[in-house]
Amino acid sequence: MAEHHLIVSAPTGTGGRRIQSDDVTLGMAYRLHDVAVLLQRAGLGGWDELDVIESPLIEWHGGGPEEWFEE
Numbered sequence: 921m922a923e924h925h926l927i928v929s930a931p932t933g934t935g936g937r938r939i940q941s942d943d944v945t946l947g948m949a950y951r952l953h954d955v956a957v958l959l960q961r962a963g964l965g966g967w968d969e970l971d972v973i974e975s976p977l978i979e980w981h982g983g984g985p986e987e988w989f990e991e
Contacts, residue, residue, distance in 0.1 A: 926975070928955065930982020935989045937982075952985055 928949070929938040936948040939958045946958040952969040955978075959967040972978065973985045980987075 926959070926978045928978060928980050928985075931987055931989050933989075937988065951988060955985075 925942050927938075927940040929940070931937050934950075936950050937955075939946040939949050939955055941959075941962055941964070944962075946962050947954075949955040949958060952972050955972045956967040956969055959965075959972070967975075
């Protein structure tokens with residue numbers, strides 16, 4: 921897999937987090953599974969929830985993979 925700059929934005933009031941690869945918005949995720957699916961659809965290989973949690977390629981804003989609602 922080619923390296924990409926992956927960003928998961930801070931949670932919104934509804935719990936959604938914007939997922940970006942480089943400068944392209946891939947979509948909104950509401951749980952870890954959604955992040956994995958968006959990355960797969962973007963052609964970034966066979967990601968699963970554990971890959972999302974452990975990947976050093978993902979930059980988490982506003983909390984890590986356990987945060988899904990704005991506080």
